[in-house]
Amino acid sequence: MKLIRVNMSDKTIRVEDVPPEYRGLGGRGLTSIMINAEVPPKCDPLGPENKLIFAPGLLSGTVLPNTSRVSVGAKSPLTGGIKESNAGGTMGAALGRLGIAAVVVEGQAPEGELYFLRIDQNGEASLVPAQEYRGMRTYQLVEKILARYGEKTAVLCIGPAGEYKLAVASIQSSDTDGHPCRAAGRGGLGAVMGAKGLKALVVDQRGKSPDPVADPEAFKEAVKEVVRIVKADHMNAEVMPKLGTAGLVAPVNSMGAFPSYNARRGVLEGWENICGERMAEIIQERGGNPTHMGCSQCVVHCSNVFVDEQGKYVTSSLEYETIWAMGGMTGIADLDAIARLDNLCDDIGVDTMSTGVAIAVAMDAGYKEFGDAEAAIEMVEEIGRGTEFGRILGGGPVAVGKHFNHDRVPVVKGQSIAAYDPRAMQGHGVTFATSPMGADHTAGNVVGMYLQGLLDPLKPEGQVEASRFLQIAMAAFDTMGQCFMASVALLGPDGGEAFRRLLSAYLGTPLGPDDFPHALGVRVLKAEREFNRKAGFTKEDDRLPRFFYEEPLPPHNTVFLISDEELDSTFDF
Amino acid sequence: MKVRVNLYGTLRQRFPAYRPSEGIEVEVPEGATVRDLLSLLDIPQSQGAVVIVEGRVLKAEDKLRRGVPVNVLQAIGGG
Numbered sequence: 001m002k003l004i005r006v007n008m009s010d011k012t013i014r015v016e017d018v019p020p021e022y023r024g025l026g027g028r029g030l031t032s033i034m035i036n037a038e039v040p041p042k043c044d045p046l047g048p049e050n051k052l053i054f055a056p057g058l059l060s061g062t063v064l065p066n067t068s069r070v071s072v073g074a075k076s077p078l079t080g081g082i083k084e085s086n087a088g089g090t091m092g093a094a095l096g097r098l099g100i101a102a103v104v105v106e107g108q109a110p111e112g113e114l115y116f117l118r119i120d121q122n123g124e125a126s127l128v129p130a131q132e133y134r135g136m137r138t139y140q141l142v143e144k145i146l147a148r149y150g151e152k153t154a155v156l157c158i159g160p161a162g163e164y165k166l167a168v169a170s171i172q173s174s175d176t177d178g179h180p181c182r183a184a185g186r187g188g189l190g191a192v193m194g195a196k197g198l199k200a201l202v203v204d205q206r207g208k209s210p211d212p213v214a215d216p217e218a219f220k221e222a223v224k225e226v227v228r229i230v231k232a233d234h235m236n237a238e239v240m241p242k243l244g245t246a247g248l249v250a251p252v253n254s255m256g257a258f259p260s261y262n263a264r265r266g267v268l269e270g271w272e273n274i275c276g277e278r279m280a281e282i283i284q285e286r287g288g289n290p291t292h293m294g295c296s297q298c299v300v301h302c303s304n305v306f307v308d309e310q311g312k313y314v315t316s317s318l319e320y321e322t323i324w325a326m327g328g329m330t331g332i333a334d335l336d337a338i339a340r341l342d343n344l345c346d347d348i349g350v351d352t353m354s355t356g357v358a359i360a361v362a363m364d365a366g367y368k369e370f371g372d373a374e375a376a377i378e379m380v381e382e383i384g385r386g387t388e389f390g391r392i393l394g395g396g397p398v399a400v401g402k403h404f405n406h407d408r409v410p411v412v413k414g415q416s417i418a419a420y421d422p423r424a425m426q427g428h429g430v431t432f433a434t435s436p437m438g439a440d441h442t443a444g445n446v447v448g449m450y451l452q453g454l455l456d457p458l459k460p461e462g463q464v465e466a467s468r469f470l471q472i473a474m475a476a477f478d479t480m481g482q483c484f485m486a487s488v489a490l491l492g493p494d495g496g497e498a499f500r501r502l503l504s505a506y507l508g509t510p511l512g513p514d515d516f517p518h519a520l521g522v523r524v525l526k527a528e529r530e531f532n533r534k535a536g537f538t539k540e541d542d543r544l545p546r547f548f549y550e551e552p553l554p555p556h557n558t559v560f561l562i563s564d565e566e567l568d569s570t571f572d573f
Numbered sequence: 574m575k576v577r578v579n580l581y582g583t584l585r586q587r588f589p590a591y592r593p594s595e596g597i598e599v600e601v602p603e604g605a606t607v608r609d610l611l612s613l614l615d616i617p618q619s620q621g622a623v624v625i626v627e628g629r630v631l632k633a634e635d636k637l638r639r640g641v642p643v644n645v646l647q648a649i650g651g652g
Contacts, residue, residue: 235647
């Protein structure tokens with residue numbers, strides 16, 4: 001268990017044992033608790049005092065499948081608060097196999113300098129000058145990195161948007177095919193990486209020094225049981241491998257909760273053209289791959305490879321949130337256009353969600369018509385070229401709203417909402433409002449409870465409790481490095497018990513029902529909220545934009561109904 | 574009475590001739606419930622089927638109504 005601290009100001013690299021206060025943590029738990037302890041809350045997110053932390057999950061690098069998530073943490077230039085954004089692909093497992101708990105990037109390289117941080121098969125880290133890669137888009141960059149360091153290399157990198165330090169800049173993660181198509185997209189962490197002078201983290205995937213498991217036999221047995229539960233879940237057995245997360249387009253539109261035309265309506269006209277069912281058909285017809293393994297050690301295969309009419313690669317894993325932001329919010333009911341926009345965002349290195357919503361705000365303000373795909377593509381290209389308008393768009397929905405003096409900006413703490421309208425799915429409103437991350441799609445996603453009929457999405461009752469339960473559970477699972485799909489399957493009592501057995505065997509400490517996910521999740525959320533408080537956030541920041549309370553959303557014509565007092569009770573612990 | 578059923582998720586694969594533009598028409602007795610419909614369509618519980626009518630998720634004992642199309646989908650926990 002080691003930390004690698006890299007100082008970009010003086011180019012020193014130190015390797016430390018993980019101090020006792022960080023032991024038993026990984027992923028989001030580690031990045032958030034470290035940032036709260038080590039980053040001055042009022043610092044400039046793009047200055048030398050901020051730290052950029054890459055942490056595989058606690059269980060990344062073990063034999064447990066679906067644990068190749070890497071968390072990236074820092075103070076966010078988009079929200080001004082704490083940020084953890086995690087990505088799949090190959091990096092989580094690569095760092096885990098080397099026994100690296102976190103890479104902490106500190107300081108700031110002098111203006112004009114650019115580096116790769118390379119970690120070899122033995123876990124040795126070095127800074128490599130990378131001037132010749134300046135301005136390079138991510139697909140070309142990763143191709144060159146793999147040619148230079150070998151195919152068995154995991155990459156996290158930024159594109160031009162990160163170098164421009166734009167607030168929607170993402171950190172792109174290479175998948176099992178070496179495409180930088182997975183992203184730690186949210187919160188502008190690509191801008192923090194750009195500000196540090198770091199173009200890419202380049203890690204050998206062949207490490208053989210993972211942290212030891214305390215009770216290997218018990219762990220192996222527990223893994224079998226966890227995998228059995230994950231695979232038995234119909235979502236992972238049926239829907240994810242065949243439709244991926246795009247399978248949500250139909251249910252959420254059917255429930256009238258798909259924020260469309262900058263959240264003016266809850267159903268997108270022509271949504272059947274961009275739903276997961278149609279996407280899978282198109283991919284099949286053209287010879288793409290609807291059941292793709294995007295991440296190391298995955299047994300779910302929720303990814304896909306979308307190809308054009310000639311069968312040529314366009315993008316990998318066209319996801320629900322991207323289809324919504326680039327399709328629903330913009331009124332572009334055309335999968336080919338959405339796939340092109342997805343590829344462009346990955347290549348330039350911007351978050352598809354914040355970018356799609358920023359485009360939607362511009363369209364809503366009258367800059368372009370809803371549904372104009374060519375205009376949307378040109379707008380994203382402007383980000384890549386770094387034009388004046390491109391930099392405004394790259395500042396995110398709030399910056400675009402200010403530019404056009406337009407107040408229908410669907411964000412919380414500066415970060416765009418996700419693909420569930422809080423007026424028709426009230427619990428998502430609770431999560432959007434209260435998550436320390438700003439509005440978020442994984443932090444406490446209630447949609448499953450609505451679809452299972454456990455909760456009425458239009459009524460205020462029970463929403464705070466549902467959001468609280470899920471926010472705590474996800475904060476704990478995000479600490480493990482396990483993906484959302486597997487984690488959701490383990491939320492029930494059997495899954496929780498099986499996972500606790502596994503974690504007990506890993507740590508060599510018996511865990512009780514309150515220890516995981518509850519106690520761990522609460523610990524992580526408390527650290528995140530403490531950082532935000534010190535950064536200047538108050539309960540007034542745990543609110544939705546006015547229009548969600550005032551403007552009824554068709555077809556249900558409902559508004560957001562949860563009172564401020566109820567929102568403030570979400571973290572009564 | 575006849576009910577128009579639209580299928581989503583992987584449920585379409587259970588009906589090889591299914592065409593999304595047409596859905597399927599199912600004859601159910603007056604007063605038939607969601608449970609009756611799923612049983613008639615031979616969709617087992619393990620499929621996680623969800624019935625949505627006019628934007629609302631129905632419960633197993635809810636009755637179907639004449640002339641109101643029914644969407645049968647699958648529960649997903651997010652993404």
